Amino acid sequence: MTHVAIIGGGPGGYEAALVARRLGADVTLVEKTGIGGSTVLTDCVPSKTLIATSDFLTEVAGAAELGVQVPREIKADMAAVNARVTSLAEAQSGDIAQRLQDVGARLLDGSARVSGPGRVEVELTAGGTETIDADAILVATGAHPRVSPDAMPDGERILTWEQLYGLTTLPEHLVVVGSGVTGAEFASAYNGLGVRVTLVSSRDRVLPGEDEDAANLIEDVFRRRGMEVLGRSRMQSVVRDGDTVTVTLTDGRTVEGSHCLLALGSIPNTEGLGLEEAGVRLDDGGFVKVDKVSRTHARGIYAAGDCTGVLMLASVAAEQGRIAMSHLLGDAVHPLDLRKMSSNIFTSPEIATVGLSQKAIQEQGMLVDVASYPLASNARAKMQGIHDGFVKLFARRGVGTVVGGVIVGPRASELVHVLSLAVSSSLTADQVAGAFTVYPSLSGSVAEAARHLHTTL
Template identity: 35%
Template structure:
């Protein structure tokens, strides 16, 4: 008998799970409330890399004389053209995923998916019409959205989210970025290269305060930001933001979250900029998902799953960013989790596929870029290993000097 596999969420976890499910002979329904491709394609990895590529090219043009190339005339970024190129690429990629779904016999329903009870999901489309879909196995891959602080006056013009920043129609003269994690640091370098005066405010004692990133990388990025005249305030939080016609006024305070026992006294307690971008992380999309209808509880909104991607509810699996920071929130991780979940949901071999997180590669697209794999030095020490470290300055290598 053919199994019915239903997947809520059409991101890199969900649509890969759908393809795997179809390959295993299931009748697959993929439910997506917005656009296929998820955060990675629509609001994250891809659009930010499109912008970074343009920023890199602009920097190369401005510094071309150092490479023996003379460029006459004024070189600058055209944000309208940049955004048009971005939108065209995203649309082409979405169509590509839609084509993959059609070619593999996967039914795609656009609308809001909600678990109606064991074995049933309701889908409400944009017109308000409801469809009930039965499932034998369910995979939840709803992902996340930008974490917004309600005290900030979000108007999506002066005070913007990490989604909004990908749709700006101009390059602001100045920008305050709240959050010095992956998203904040990537945007800081991109907009600085495009000609914006950038200030980064980070609550912890260093940039990229992640377990996977060695402190030496954070220090290097701090030096690079200073070279590019990007101002950085670590051990600092934004306590208030006021938006007006001229821009945003930001109030600063010493961070109560810092791990620095002796944070430096602030040189200023206010910042003025044309816009403020809030890049303080992501929050789970698990509200109004109907989890209570199958007795599935969350942990602060995140859905727990084991190494087989099984949740506490029978026949229900969870993959991708909805698992939260307890796992690894990367697109390629979500895709592999999707393969594991589909395999375990549909296979009758008696052997379960296992998701391993011990050697996951990651990349942070700052300038320069940061790459990670496996444990950091601190993580290895915490795990009880005797650690030896070695470092090589990339700048001394012939290849590095050749490419500038």
Template identity: 35%
Template sequence: MKIVVIGGGPGGYVAALKAAILGADVTVVEKGKVGGTCLNVGCIPTKALIASSEALEIINKANKYGFNIEGEVKTDFDAIMNRKQKVVTQLVKGVEFLFESKGVKLVRGCAKLVSKNQIEVSKEDGNKEIIEADKIILATGSVPVVPRLFPYDGKKVITSDEVLSLEKIPQSMIIVGGGPIGCEIGQFFNTLGTKVQIVEMVDHLIPFEDEDVAKQLQRSFKKNKIKFNVKNGIAKVDIKDDKVQAVLQSGKELEAEIMLVCVGRRAYTEGLGLEELGIETERGRVIVNEKMETSIEGIYAIGDIVNSPALAHVGSKEGTVAVENALGKNKKMDYKAVPRCVFTDPEVASVGITEKEAKEQGIEYKIGKFDFRGLGKAKAMDKIEGFVKVVADMQGKIIGAVIIGAHATDLLGEFTLAVHLGLTTEQVGDVIHPHPTLSEAVMEAVHDVEKQSVHSV
């Protein structure tokens, strides 16, 4: 079985490796670097930068832990960016090594569908190659959206693609969009001394998350002098005297050295030949069934080009589902338990439905909650900010959960498993959780659903 995967991002490369493991003859067509947005200009580089800002935070409060660091702590931005790039480069090479070790062929160039079994690849040298395939998986990803209102030039008005390659720390920055990208990048540069102002149209930051969590994050931002304007939008943007000047819908005026626009991403399907082949789309995204198959039999689509949560781990899972179906199995994609992570400080992590969504869907529910300040481990770490919140139906089944606090993204796995398997608060609460750990907050929050937490006030 010959399978061609178009796109080498977290959806595409996982699909390719899975297909190779299952015995297929696999080719990946990629015009840029393998790893896609996530590895090259997304998840991984931002986490590398955040690791540097976290190190600076620890240094700045070293006296709390019994260390007296004398003298000024100097930031070497070049070193920070070089470290980030080194991490990215190592991981890109790692994916390429996995391709080689598992027999996945990598073809460089831009792909276009010629038929349901043929792909035309245009290479940098101008040559073209036709690749035959029994099955095709489309995984071409997405690119940042920049509305016409913004005079995007890649220098003063930039996207997440350019912000990760800045050559110096900007003195000031306006961030349009208070979602995960805006909050993560904003907090990173604020730690390095940039004056940050975030503009978000919804009435709170991280608009798709629990409102209690958003309020907690906003308190943290205020404490760290990160300014934000919620329930507001951009009315006008100009670049004058080497500054970006913005007028908000409220009439408020902002000025900064740089403006970062992160208001969403759109599917990247230009030149792919979808219309010519008759592959159905809706609002720019490819329509697929629960097996990830498009309207053309034998052609599958995954990741940011389909109408599903635009998350790397979702694309990876869709890739494995598509491959297994392409090879004759009967797998269905299930989005019931998709973990969502925001790598701010404190971190935010959630799965399932929020309390607000439960209300909107008319679901009768119960809430359990536990603050990290009640944990010995959190106090020992000096990380008492945040809480765990559980949403359960009236039979006790866990249907959603959110964590804000230290290592929230690492702690979420237990709740993701619970939502996926349909576990109850009693089942999760019966598990012995190690002491002293932050995971005890999960146990206590689950117990609190039935008001059985021994440590809740």
């Protein structure tokens, strides 16, 4: 029987453990901060729980348009919100741990490092050490927030995204430094909670790596909802003086707030794991180099998740872990193909994408037809008071195969699955358009956009 040692209990690690047990391997999983890792305990699950509260308040704010009179101001109780966030994250962690135990995986609470071929040394949290001799090792240690020596978090007023859940009152003025996915999501969430928000972006627009039409729409929504967005503004330092935080920009301007959130990116948790000594290659940023089946350069060592830097999404981490175990244990393997991947940004409205982006299509010189359909034209959207959003599809010219798409709107994360199926199965726009949709429904906009791509022969 194959014995697999897994270092890290986030999505890459626990999904790998489930697959390995299903395929008959013995599994020992080592995690030092709690099963589920940062994804469940301090990152994805907590942030989306917070965003759920914010989204509810955003919907209530538009109640008058639907003929509902809200008798008084509705505000979030931050202590109660964050207590729910923490409780839900812990419950999710417990559920995953129970599932792993139910399938027979062995869980160790401690810190692990690779000490030789097929050998893992574990420093147990309860005291003592244990050596694991394994046939293969999976490294899934994740990443942690990047900070700057000129902007050190104190956990009270200057915060990373992992420290926000200790707040018991709403910030009076939150300055968010960084306009990537994390910065944009939290800026949107706190704006929805009624907090004054200033978003500091070093680029010319928020979400610079995303679809340009989607990013421009989100920035427009941010501004209409009262958020101050400072484009082309790079942080130089952040200092605290009592209850005031001052963010100084490189051009000399300053922004004062009650709190500052640092959303400066992530650093892989690969230091001190003995990886390079074991023959694992790291890039200049410390990320583990892997191929499309999650193999490192060291025989018998795989890696998955944020520590690889392939794409920092829980869904990608989970897929990397599953692929690694399938490859190791001789099951059918479908190498990771980011051209068919779907993802979502949980701003309000959400941005869901799948397949090739418009930028990637242009860079590859691929000839495509593009169709865009505004949600404001959709009957269900009108009923629900939805004004912002669209569906955009890309189909190969002359063939009609859907190669990518973007959906901006409420619950875009739920709507995008049909496009994910279309891209992964190489369906044509006509096939997407020909599938029945409910009337009225937001999903009808996906079919309508696909109909716009129909061409007669």
